[in-house]
Amino acid sequence: xxxPRSKKALTVQWKANPSCKIWFLCRGNLICTREASxxxxxxxxxxxxxxxxxxxxxxxxxxxxxxDRSIEDQAVGTLDGAAVQLLQEIEEDRxxxxxxxxxxxxxxxxxxxxxxxxxxxxxxxxxxEETRRRQMAERELAEASRMADEAERSxxxxxxxxxxxxxxxxxxxxxxxxxxxELDDILExxxxxxxxxxxxxxxxxxxxxxxxxxxxxxxxxxxLLHTLRQxxxxxxxxxxxxxSTEDGGGEQRVSFLQLGYSELDEATKHFDESVRIDxxxxxxxxxxxxxxxxxxxxxxxxxxxxxxxxxxxFARAVERIGRARHPNLVTLVGACPAARAVVYELVPGGSLxxxxxxxxxxxxxxxxxxxxxxCGVAYGACSALAFxxxxxxxxxxxxxxxxxxxxxxxxxxxxxxxxxxxxLGARGLVEEREQPRPGAxxxxxxxxxxxxxxxxxxxxxxVYALGVVLLRLVTGRxxxxxxxxxxxxxxxxxxxxxxxxxxPTERAREVALLGLRCCGVDVEAEQRPRLPxxxxxxxxxxxxxxxxxxxxxxxxxxxxxxxxxxxxxLCPILKEVMRDPQISGDGFTYEAEAxxxxxxxxxxxxxxxxxxxxxxxxxxxxxxxxxxxxxxxxQLRAHHRLH
Numbered sequence: 001x002x003x004p005r006s007k008k009a010l011t012v013q014w015k016a017n018p019s020c021k022i023w024f025l026c027r028g029n030l031i032c033t034r035e036a037s038x039x040x041x042x043x044x045x046x047x048x049x050x051x052x053x054x055x056x057x058x059x060x061x062x063x064x065x066x067x068d069r070s071i072e073d074q075a076v077g078t079l080d081g082a083a084v085q086l087l088q089e090i091e092e093d094r095x096x097x098x099x100x101x102x103x104x105x106x107x108x109x110x111x112x113x114x115x116x117x118x119x120x121x122x123x124x125x126x127x128x129e130e131t132r133r134r135q136m137a138e139r140e141l142a143e144a145s146r147m148a149d150e151a152e153r154s155x156x157x158x159x160x161x162x163x164x165x166x167x168x169x170x171x172x173x174x175x176x177x178x179x180x181x182e183l184d185d186i187l188e189x190x191x192x193x194x195x196x197x198x199x200x201x202x203x204x205x206x207x208x209x210x211x212x213x214x215x216x217x218x219x220x221x222x223x224l225l226h227t228l229r230q231x232x233x234x235x236x237x238x239x240x241x242x243x244s245t246e247d248g249g250g251e252q253r254v255s256f257l258q259l260g261y262s263e264l265d266e267a268t269k270h271f272d273e274s275v276r277i278d279x280x281x282x283x284x285x286x287x288x289x290x291x292x293x294x295x296x297x298x299x300x301x302x303x304x305x306x307x308x309x310x311x312x313x314f315a316r317a318v319e320r321i322g323r324a325r326h327p328n329l330v331t332l333v334g335a336c337p338a339a340r341a342v343v344y345e346l347v348p349g350g351s352l353x354x355x356x357x358x359x360x361x362x363x364x365x366x367x368x369x370x371x372x373x374x375c376g377v378a379y380g381a382c383s384a385l386a387f388x389x390x391x392x393x394x395x396x397x398x399x400x401x402x403x404x405x406x407x408x409x410x411x412x413x414x415x416x417x418x419x420x421x422x423x424l425g426a427r428g429l430v431e432e433r434e435q436p437r438p439g440a441x442x443x444x445x446x447x448x449x450x451x452x453x454x455x456x457x458x459x460x461x462x463v464y465a466l467g468v469v470l471l472r473l474v475t476g477r478x479x480x481x482x483x484x485x486x487x488x489x490x491x492x493x494x495x496x497x498x499x500x501x502x503x504p505t506e507r508a509r510e511v512a513l514l515g516l517r518c519c520g521v522d523v524e525a526e527q528r529p530r531l532p533x534x535x536x537x538x539x540x541x542x543x544x545x546x547x548x549x550x551x552x553x554x555x556x557x558x559x560x561x562x563x564x565x566x567x568x569x570l571c572p573i574l575k576e577v578m579r580d581p582q583i584s585g586d587g588f589t590y591e592a593e594a595x596x597x598x599x600x601x602x603x604x605x606x607x608x609x610x611x612x613x614x615x616x617x618x619x620x621x622x623x624x625x626x627x628x629x630x631x632x633x634x635q636l637r638a639h640h641r642l643h
Contacts, residue, residue, distance in 0.1 A: 003032060005106055257334030257343075259293070264339050267291035268300055277346075286426075290346060297346035298333055303429055309340050317428030318342060324396065328384035330407065330422040342429070347420050349408035352377060356403055356472060369408070369417070371503045372548060374473040375511070376417030379544040381406055381466060384421040386537045389459045390633070397457040398424055401465035402445050403472065444468060444479035449520065459533035466540065467518025474500045474512045483519060486512040507547050514543050538629065542579040546593075569628050573598065573607055578628060581621040585613040589621050 004010055004024045013034060016022055021036040268289040269275055277299060278288035289300045303309055318335045321342070325331070333343040355369045369377065381401070389395040398421065405423035447464035471482035488494040490512060500508035518536055531539075571578045571591035580592040586606035590598075598607055599616050606613055 005109070259334045259336045259341075259343060261336055261338045263293060264291075264300055264336050264341055264343070267293040267298065271302070293333070293343065296333070297348070299330075299344045299346045301342045301344065301426075303340040305340075309429065311337055314340070314429055317425050320396075320428065321425040324388065324391075324424055326384055326387045328380040328418065328420055329387070329424060330420045340429075344422065347407035347409065347422075349410050351404050352406040352408055352419065352469075353403035355408055356476060368476075371500075371507065372550075373417035375507075375544045375547040377406065377408055377419040378466075378470055378473055378511075379541060379548060380409070380418035381421055381469065382537050382540045382544060385459075385462050385466060386534070386541065388424070389462070389533060389537070395459050396424075397459060398462050399427055399457045401462050401469065403469060406469070447520070463518050463533045463536050464520065466537075467515040467520075470511055470515030470518065470540070474503060474508050474515065476501075483516070483521075486516060487521070490516070504550075507550065510543050511547065514540055534633075535629075538632065565631065568624070569631065577632075578624070581624045581628070582618040583621050584618060585615040586611065589624055592618065 004013055009024055012022060013024075016034075018037045022034040024031040024033070265271065268291045271287075271289060275289050275291060276287060277290040286301055286303050289302070291298055291300060293300075314335075314337060318332070322332045330347065331345045333345060335342045350366055352369075355366055385398065385401070388398055400423045401421070405421060407420045407422055409418040409420060445465040445468050447461045468479050468482065471486050472479060475482045475485045477485055485494065485499045489496050489499040490509065496503070496505045496508050500512070503511075517531070518540065565577045568589075569577050571581075571594055572588060573594040574591055576591070578589070578591045581589045582592045582595055583589050584595055584606070586609055588606070588608050590607070595607075595618065604613055604616070605611060
């Protein structure tokens with residue numbers, strides 16, 4: 001014997017603790033020895049404990065791997081049970097007393113045990129295959145479960161996305177509906193504003209018509225009164241023109257040269273259209289012819305023949321035109337009541353309108369003016385308006401300031417580029433009810449606020465028109481677009497290179513701001529009340545004088561008024577009469593631009609004492625500014641009296 005065969009020995013071999021070493025003996029002979037195995041004992045104990053705890057902790061749920069191990073353990077247990085059962089059957093079949101056939105029985109039992117072990121091995125293999133099939137099925141089930149969970153999550157995400165999209169669409173629809181309601185409100189407001197504007201235009205038209213009727217009635221009343229007093233309308237006109245209560249203020253009557261119709265007919269080549277110098281047109285404002293009269297170049301303005309002209313009114317208007325004498329006003333030569341014509345000196349430089357819109361379809365048009373020439377022309381127009389507004393007992397209003405009535409004087413003038421203002425008194429030549437309706441271009445130069453509020457001409461209308469002219473000089477655009485372009489440039493929405501090409505940026509900005517202030521738009525101080533017309537003209541002359549002085553090859557003192565001025569009126573730096581006196585930290589008063597330039601150049605000392613300035617803050621000298629302003633007005637009145 002080499003292995004235990006008895007039931008007791010086999011039971012001990014299978015069930016004894018692996019940590020025990022066992023010697024199997026038969027009849028005093030050592031059959032075999034089973035060595036102790038500590039690691040196997042521990043691992044079998046641990047695996048038994050782990051399987052027990054695993055089964056207890058996963059009573060409700062187990063993973064596929066755990067289930068595989070459980071099935072495997074069951075299969076092994078089944079095999080072990082079958083082997084034990086087979087050993088028990090062998091032990092029962094074995095006789096209790098040994099016989100002679102014991103060896104043969106042992107061989108039979110051995111064969112039976114071998115078959116049992118082979119059957120157990122086959123069952124174990126079948127259990128393994130079954131385990132594999134179950135594992136594959138469970139993996140497929142897990143994959144299907146995973147795919148189902150993924151599909152569920154994707155469905156949930158899609159539902160959430162759809163809900164978000166529906167909410168976003170609802171919000172967009174609500175916003176669009178709100179915008180539609182706001183747009184409807186805005187359109188309704190615009191409609192109301194348009195209706196109100198139409199009503200106001202009708203009221204303005206009615207007011208103008210009423211004003212014209214009243215003016216016509218007043219004029220007829222005056223004419224009737226003078227006719228009743230004198231009987232002769234022509235002599236009445238000449239005598240009334242000399243009365244101090246009407247226009248002259250006690251001045252000596254200035255008579256005009258009365259010309260014959262034949263002289264004008266010959267000078268204008270029988271009023272041929274080829275000698276017209278007003279650019280053609282329908283002649284609603286009259287026609288202007290060029291010619292030569294008594295050896296002098298003249299411009300003959302003829303009133304439209306379709307307009308009724310009262311001789312007395314015509315004579316008074318001519319007398320008023322003749323009294324206005326200034327270097328920047330076109331000089332009256334004479335008049336011909338029979339031809340209803342007024343004769344002026346001829347200014348060969350053409351109108352400013354032609355120089356702003358060069359070409360105009362003609363190749364012989366004069367070239368456009370450079371920026372400094374435009375400033376000189378505008379300075380001349382300011383001087384003429386300042387003179388007219390200073391007349392007594394009431395200011396004289398030009399009433400028709402526009403580029404077509406500003407005649408350019410070439411650069412051979414004593415002070416460079418300048419101009420002569422034409423069109424003075426043209427409205428007085430005909431009855432008010434016969435005045436031509438202003439066109440769209442003419443309305444651009446009319447101040448709507450003062451015209452609608454008072455219904456009469458005042459100095460602010462001339463200043464407003466001058467502001468539009470200044471904006472046109474800077475931008476080079478039509479009157480209706482010049483103001484918009486200047487506002488865009490001042491607000492930074494457009495560059496000065498686009499708006500005022502060819503102008504220095506700083507000069508263009510100064511002149512544009514001046515033009516906007518003349519038009520009643522003060523960009524730098526919206527809430528400040530509108531300045532009087534005289535102050536605006538004085539400011540305009542100062543700005544334009546500085547611009548002309550800064551022009552290339554132009555003497556800074558060409559337009560200076562420092563001769564004869566008190567010494568304390570002169571800036572210590574520029575040696576010119578100050579326009580914006582500022583008190584510096586040293587106690588001296590300087591021109592604002594000069595002292596600021598001194599400080600910007602890095603100086604921190606006084607220009608007079610060369611001592612360090614305690615502060616660089618400037619304080620306006622209002623008292624000195626008022627004194628200089630009054631002195632300028634006295635100088636202007638003295639100049640007018642001399643002329």
